[in-house]
Amino acid sequence: MMPLTIFPLQYKAEGKKIGIKTCPDALAKVVLRECGSLKYSKTYQCWYLPYDKAVFSRLKQQFTTLSILSHNEPSGATTPTKECLPGIAEADTAIPIPPAQAAPQTPQEEQPRIVVWNNSGWKVQVPYKKELIAKIKQIPDVRWVKEEKVWFVPLRKGNFQALQQATGIEPPHIDFSEYTKPTNNGSIYPHPTRTDMVCISVPYRAAVIAHLMRMKGRHYDKGQRIWTVPKVKPVLEELISLMQQSGLTLTVQATVWDNCPEKLPPQNRQQSNSYLQRVPAHRQETVQLFTDRLMLRNYSWATIKSYTLIVMQLMKAHNWQLPQEIPGRQIEKWLGKQIQNGISASYQNTIVSAISLYLRLVAGIDNWQLHLPRPRKEQKLPNVMSEQETLRLLSAPENLKHRCMLYLGYAAGLRVSEVVNLEISDIDSERKVITLRAAKGKKDRQVMLSDTLLTVLRTYYKAYRPKRWLFEGENKHEPYSARSLQAVFRQAKYKAGIRKQVTFHSLRHSFATHLLEGGTDLRIIQELLGHNHINTTLRYTHVSNKVITNVQSPLDKLFKNEKVL
Incomplete structure (x- = not known):
């Protein structure tokens, strides 16, 4: 451990402190913080500790070379004058000051430094030498603390001797006087x-x-x-x-x-309360009112969450003003900034709907004087995987539960929320149907249960024995997280070597496209997917190989009897 020079410091109105003349390195600071409350004074340009016997006693134990000055002398004047601090009994704190000796052969920075850490082991700082590092690595349960750049050797049987043999230095002894045996x-x-x-x-x-x-x-x-x-x-x-x-x-x-509920409160109410904690106290009632009125109108929780967050973002951007108090031009500028940040056209449309609905339900403004422009609707084609890619993806997960969820997404064309919210009672193995309750748009529907999927589900049920939810989360009283399922899909996608920009929802797109290519009627696909309008289902005709590949390119016709290159 580095030498340390201390002196009595009269610190402003707080009284005496133990001033530290030497500038401590990173390891010395760790030790000093163990001795007491270490602080830095800009006025005196030095570190200091409480002026206390217990603190001084710890300093004696940790620093073998401890010099004591009578006062804060200029830099360079480090001649010790006393063996104890004034006001602290010599019998309690006397420290023999070694006489001046010749400098050791090994430079100070190349010597290992060992300090006791929290009475649970030792922290060791050593120079980089391959042989020395190799010896330290052989100590049982030793680990490298990257943040502090030291080795930690835990208190284990034989580690004291092993550390001494590795470094050639006797480690400080650990004080067990304050050790309390763990209880049961x-x-x-x-x-x-x-x-x-x-x-x-x-x-x-x-x-x-x-x-x-x-x-x-x-x-x-x-x-x-x-x-x-x-x-x-x-x-x-x-x-x-x-x-x-x-x-x-x-x-x-x-x-x-007392008043202990039998089940967890609804997840949407829990999340609603967590959102309120982000809002200043004087605006919480307004946000709560908007949320409650959306619930009373039976909006889905996904819509309530999205609309509430949009209104919160708008108020936060304008110093928590109420939306009806914000000038229309300012709202237009804020929306323009969101578009510049790269939001999609569909989310832009959601923002307009959220603000308009808030003003109508909370502020009572039916004919809002500012009509925000609605974006032109994008005509995007769904991302579809081929049958070979789908097979590789479904076979990628080794975990039975993960594989079963992916099978469900493709075999029945389910959304991610529909998969995680399935209950055991929704699977009807006799009629070979799966019932989806309160899906998107608060609609129930039924989809087919394939024989292959039924075999996989039965194997899964025997292995996991779920009680209510078909796929239980970490807490068995809650369903599996939608985000966790999306992460499962991403891992399977990378493992299968698929480079397309596909998500879990692409299983639903692939389900519809493969049915269409197999000759299934478009109206049946519409019912299976739960689409309100046939136009939504017609998108899959634009990506179907059956439609596209049957058309011959004029380039092929042009070079039919000619050499291409």
Whole structure:
């Protein structure tokens, strides 16, 4: 460890401090922060610690060469004058000051530095030497801390001797006087401020911590080492059972079960509350009113979320003014800026609809004086995969659950939201149909259940045994996340070597196109896809190979009997 020079510092109105004359390096700062509350003074241009016996005692233990000045002398004047700081008893803090010696043969920067870290091991800073690094790597459970550029050697049987043999330096001894043996006691009690959450204090158990990490809505307070989780009866019962199986002695306060709901609140209400937290207090009531009125009119949650976020973005861009108070020209400029940022024509249309609906439902303005222009409708063709590409993609995932979800998307032409929201009761194996409830547009529909898909679903059910949702999420009480399924598709796409710009929705496009190429009537495809208008389904005629390849290019006719090159 580097030499350290300290002096008594009279710091403004706070009184005495232990001033640090030497400029500490990165490793020394880590050690100094362990000794006490390390701060820097711009006035005195030095670091300092609290003027305390315990702090000084830690300094003695960590720094073998500690020089003490009587006051802050100019740079270069580092001759020690006392063996202890004034006002601190010599019997408690006396430090022998080694006499001046010749400089060691090895430069200081090339010597390994070892400090105790949190009484759980040692942090080691060494110069880059292949032989030395190879010896340190052989120490059991050693790891490299990239941020601090040091090695961490955990406290394990034999590591003290191994570190000493590797570096040639005796590591500092670890003080176990303040060590407390971990207990097997856990507790669950009500949250002090939130009625929908409970607090959990639990010692480390791998299975319990892994379960808590997977819970939706959980939070961990590093300072207090307390978990907070949603207050829901089945969730708590499952957690308590797991904690007891892990051998923990559990204390559960009786008030935890007061007004404890039997199931999780609707996901849309949870998300609505999370959006309100982003809004200033004086505007939360307005946003809540808009959300509630959309719900009363039975809008889908996807529409409610999209419209609410648009109104929030508009208000935030104008210092949280109400939309009816923003001049029309300012709204036009804001919309123009969004278009410059590259939003699509369909999203531009959504913005216009959201603002107009807010003004009509909340502000009571039916005939808005500013009519935002609606964009020209884009005529985009769907991205379709060939049958060979589809086969490679469906065969790519090794996970049975992932493969089953992709099979469903292609075999029945389902949207990503329709796949994740399927329940076991929606699969009718006798009639060979799948019922989709409250799909896009709040419409129910039925699609065919193929024999191949039924075989895959039965294999999946025997392996996973889901209870309600066909595809359960990390929390068994909730369905699989749509974003997670989209990530599954991307991984399968890259693994299958498909370079087209395709998404999970492309399985639906491919389903319709392959049916059309196989001779299925367009009206039947319309019903299977749940389209309101036949014009929407007619898009697939533009990408069907059956239509396109039957037409001969005039170039082929021109060079029919001629050499091309």
